[in-house]
Amino acid sequence: MMEKQTYLEKLDTKFKHPYIIFKRIFDIIISIIALIPAIMIIIIFAIIVVVDSKGGPFYAQERVGLMGKKFKVFKLRSMRIDAEVNGAQWAEEEDPRITNIGKFMRKMRIDELPQLFNVLVGQMSLIGPRPERPNFTQQFSEEVEGFEQRLLIKPGLSGYAQVNGGYDIxxxxxxxxxxxxxxxxxxxxxxxxFVKTVAVVFTGDGAR
Structure with missing residues (x-):
């Protein structure tokens, strides 16, 4: 409970903009359209993941969303099932925890496709700040003044920081x-x- 208060008590204002309503409509329409081909891709790679390594094809991870509300993001599993036995950690370049098929999925961002369901139900937007895990949100809000301001708008599947800064910023x-x-x-x-995100997907730029 104290963790939630630590970075939420600073959020004394709400981000208001008339575009928010239209953005939500846009998210619903595009996510429904995208899920039509994405579901087949997800099924195919889910089967490959199971064949490629031990464990289930999906995993859920807790993230911090709008106004600090926690939710689960869903991904196709790209790492070994024991990847975080020692706790949460950043993915490294040439990370040995990543499976063979996981390398390809991460490069093409295929592992992120299940998050279209998060967008559809309103936990995420197609575009917005990428949601951090609770422990990292807590850490960064203590180290960087104003970091919690990112929680004033809905997190995104892709974002301005992702296409302009990459993984290592x-x-x-x-x-x-x-x-x-x-x-x-x-x-x-x-x-x-969105256009830059498509370019990143096809080039695999910044993937880990």
Whole structure:
């Protein structure tokens, strides 16, 4: 309980913008359309994951969303089932915990496709700050002043920081990019991020 209060008690304002309503409508329509081919891709790779390594094809991970509300994100499993026996940790370059098929899925972002369901039910948006795990949210909010401001808008499947900063940026750099997104919140910016996201998927840039 104390953890939640620590980074939520600082959120004394709410992010308000007329585009939020249209953004939600856009999220629902696009996620439904995207899920039509995505479901078949998810099923195919779920089978491959089971054949490729021991364990189930999916895993759920707790993240911090809008106004600090915690939720589960779903992914196709790209690591060994014992990948975090020693606790949560960042993925490293050439991480030995990643399975053979996991390398391909992460490069093409296929492991993220199940999160379209998170978008559909309203826990996430297609575009927004990427949601962090509770322990990292707590840590970064203590180390970087204002980091919790990212919680004022719904987290995204992709985001401005992801397509402009990549995986290795610091929490401070991530905050700066996410705040820029919030300051320039619009359909035009979302479309630019969407196009860049498609380019990242096809090039595999920044994947781990």
């Amino acid at each position: 610091t929490p401070f750099e991530k905050l700066k990019l996410d705040l820029y997104y919030m300051e320039h919140f619009s359909l035009k910016l979302d479309l630019k991020i």
